[in-house]
Amino acid sequence: MKLFSIPNLLSLGNLLCGCIAIFNVIDGNIGIAVYLVLLACVFDFLDGFAARGLNQGSPMGKELDSLADMVTFGVVPGMVMFQMLRFTHEPDLGEWGSGISWTIAYLPYLGFIIPLFSALRLAKFNVDTRQSESFIGLPTLANALLICGLPVLFELTDSEKYQFTGYNYQLIAAYSPGFTDFLFDMQVAFYNFWRSQLTLSVVAVVMSILLILPIPMFSFKIKSLKWKGNEIRYIFLLMAAALFALMKLAALPMVVVVYIVMSVIYAVTKRNSQQA
């Protein structure tokens, strides 16, 4: 059994990215952590590729890959969710605002259901032999990209470009002052909705359930590059490219949502066509 083969070293690179990402998340540099997770994705892709290319596929390599995935795509998003929930404050604490409410004190720990369900998914995946061309249940990598993309999206919506404070806002204010109040309320409502602990908790729970639900999701292990048989993959890639071109890294959560929705539609139509 060779320990330090090239695919294994690539898996270890993935794991190291995960460890440093955890440090950066807790340290408050979520921006760096997102890039580390993306780098880890590259390593994750490369190790499978190298193992197939060099014919060095081994049961040990598979196990190591899964252990590295556990840390990078299980623990890191859990930490990101924990931090987001921790630094999200309810906008109005009302009469009880004097003390720290239980949601601020304890709700952040809900973020750790993501590592727990990622572990369940990885354990299930390792045993399940049905998953060759498509995954069953959301892959941990997609979940990690969605969760780690959320802070980037928030940062973008916070930046001036998307705030009603720039040139457009002044223009509207000049013509219809009353309308700006409405816009401002909308903005605050949108902000409060996405930034509320409730929404983030719902995202954590829904993603956790998606991880272990037996929904078939299309994978990117392509056998040929032809259009025929790969329609869904090409359409998805085009949409993802368009989203990234528009919003850069902040498109990550949207791309994952598109992936989930397209997979569900694909699975349903496939089942219908098989029945017909």
Added chain:
Amino acid sequence: MKLFTLPNIITLGNLLCGCLAIVCAFNGNLVWAAYLVGIAAVLDFLDGFVARALKQHSPIGKDLDSLADMVTFGVVPGVVMFQMMNIWVNVHDVEGLFPHANQFTEASWMKFLPYAAFLITLFSALRLAKFNNDTRQSDSFIGVPTPANSILICSVPLIIKQISTEGWTIYPPPSTGLPLQQLGEQLVPYHAQLIDSIVSNIWVLLGIVVIMSYLLISEIPLFALKFKSFKWKGNEIRYSFLGVAVIMIVLLKYIALPLVIVLYVLLSIANNLVSRNRTRETGNENR
């Protein structure tokens, strides 16, 4: 395939302890991280026990156990080690940011040294991956098991806490009248400082990282504490090890933990030498 069986839920508890320990360690609360690793070690023992008792063995359970171990006994010791090295780096002010904070200003490349702590995590992953595919390991491990490594590393902050709050106490306390005792209270802080400076020195920590990383994937057979029967015969080494370990922990508290792990490795090596000689002798007799 049932996901939420009792052993699996206990394993998830282990994983949760690991996640909490990571947060504690990065927030600087290394003592609580160590306590959580202790709880996780108990849960890790329990899940195997419950699975055997309820006959709920499953491939999923085995995989889940290994994934949880990866976080609790792979990532957490790496993080604890990283933090301890980072504390040393900050105290010694390698970046020269706080000129009045300390006496020494070291080379600034040393601020990257703490990242070497993640070698522990990488080698734990290698060990777990190797272990899962190795069929030789039924009543002995090959290489140091990850929980033992984890206990050794997490005991360092506990030792520092113990000697800084209680001083260097041994039970029974040394009787008065000894020459050393006449030094009085000055003795305690001196020993505390000495042990602290040894244990929290970055080069000592780096040495621990390298040695433990090697031991994790080494081919040394170590006896496992899985009892097939509770008879003395056949379990001599297990009982004597447990006896010595309990005595040491009662006398020395946390200071005993790394000594117990070292004892475990040494006893295993001795055991291998003895059993190898014995098989050689019986081989000669048969011939």
